[in-house]
Amino acid sequence: MSNATFVYVTYIATTHDKVWQALLDGELTRQYWQHENVSNWQPGANWRLVADNAERTVRHVGKILETVPNKRLVLTWADPEDAANPARHSRLAIEIETVGEMVRLTVTHDELTPEMQRKISNGWPRVLSSLKSFLETGRPLDVYA
Amino acid sequence: MQPIDKVFKALADPNRRQLLDRLHARNGQTLSELCEGLDMARQSVTQHLGLLEDANLISVQRRGREKLHYFNPVPIHEIYVRWIRKFEPRRLDALRDLKTKLERQRP
Numbered sequence: 001m002s003n004a005t006f007v008y009v010t011y012i013a014t015t016h017d018k019v020w021q022a023l024l025d026g027e028l029t030r031q032y033w034q035h036e037n038v039s040n041w042q043p044g045a046n047w048r049l050v051a052d053n054a055e056r057t058v059r060h061v062g063k064i065l066e067t068v069p070n071k072r073l074v075l076t077w078a079d080p081e082d083a084a085n086p087a088r089h090s091r092l093a094i095e096i097e098t099v100g101e102m103v104r105l106t107v108t109h110d111e112l113t114p115e116m117q118r119k120i121s122n123g124w125p126r127v128l129s130s131l132k133s134f135l136e137t138g139r140p141l142d143v144y145a
Numbered sequence: 146m147q148p149i150d151k152v153f154k155a156l157a158d159p160n161r162r163q164l165l166d167r168l169h170a171r172n173g174q175t176l177s178e179l180c181e182g183l184d185m186a187r188q189s190v191t192q193h194l195g196l197l198e199d200a201n202l203i204s205v206q207r208r209g210r211e212k213l214h215y216f217n218p219v220p221i222h223e224i225y226v227r228w229i230r231k232f233e234p235r236r237l238d239a240l241r242d243l244k245t246k247l248e249r250q251r252p
Contacts, residue, residue: 007204129219
């Protein structure tokens with residue numbers, strides 16, 4: 001386990017509830033992330049990230065640690081084969097704040113294995129840029145171009 | 146100033162790019178750690194960090210009494226999508242590799 005922490009910040013011209021919905025609603029995540037975020041989002045519940053393909057490949061899994069609607073979400077994040085091995089779960093915290101007329105979305109990912117560190121440092125900037133474009137213009141970016 | 150203008154302005158300075166390189170090498174450093182081995186006054190580093198934060202290229206997180214600085218690549222990704230990706234990066238990569246190779250061979 002490395003102690004590297006990644007912090008990603010994006011400012012979006014939208015509201016707290018729209019960002020919250022865009023992150024938690026699988027129908028919406030599919031549109032800008034090409035994956036569905038699936039959970040009931042209650043603390044202790046399971047969570048999974050499912051690719052929007054015919055096989056519905058499960059890419060990542062974890063547990064919900066904390067849910068404060070429209071403000072804060074904390075979950076564990078692991079590869080499916082590490083589902084039962086908490087030592088290999090990374091930790092993801094999502095924070096939504098108001099700054100002036102914008103919403104600041106902060107994604108903090110830590111407690112990462114070196115392999116997961118490589119995967120996520122490629123992924124989050126793409127996903128967040130696409131989310132911003134999706135919420136501000138209605139058009140997502142091609143995340144995996 | 147538009148957010149993207151702030152990003153380009155922040156990136157236009159070699160000292161600020163150096164600070165970003167240092168955070169990319171090791172994320173989450175304090176001001177004192179960032180100052181180590183730099184030929185820059187602490188006050189200048191503080192000013193540069195302020196500009197980088199204003200451009201959203203770094204974020205500052207409090208951990209107890211310490212303020213840790215984290216590199217935020219999201220605005221750079223936006224530059225990539227808007228100004229680089231659409232201009233055929235594969236051919237540009239090939240061109241850069243060629244330039245590197247030829248310049249290395251120069252006596």
